[in-house]
Amino acid sequence: MTGHLKAVDGLEGRLTAAKGRRNHLAHDFCFEAAPLLLAPEPALQVIAELDADETTFLDLADEVAAISRAILEEAGIDRALTDAVGAALIEQAKAQ
Numbered sequence: 001m002t003g004h005l006k007a008v009d010g011l012e013g014r015l016t017a018a019k020g021r022r023n024h025l026a027h028d029f030c031f032e033a034a035p036l037l038l039a040p041e042p043a044l045q046v047i048a049e050l051d052a053d054e055t056t057f058l059d060l061a062d063e064v065a066a067i068s069r070a071i072l073e074e075a076g077i078d079r080a081l082t083d084a085v086g087a088a089l090i091e092q093a094k095a096q
Contacts, residue, residue, distance in 0.1 A: 005064070015060060021056070033046050
């Protein structure tokens with residue numbers, strides 16, 4: 001998979017940056033953002049940043065999913081099956 005990701009210009013760097021942002025959100029964000037949420041203007045900035053993060057993460061997920069589907073289809077694995085498995089994995093992740 002790594003070779004396929006490297007074939008898309010800039011994707012590997014964007015994934016690395018998203019991983020760093022995810023780690024920041026998971027480990028530091030709440031401590032840093034909590035005081036900002038007490039005033040309307042900084043709170044709106046925090047919300048805008050989180051909204052941008054959501055867009056980034058979803059766009060990257062779609063991009064990687066397209067690459068994965070292409071690899072599986074090239075290997076002769078049915079797309080309907082891969083979509084169903086992907087949807088199930090997403091639902092499972094949401095439930096956790």
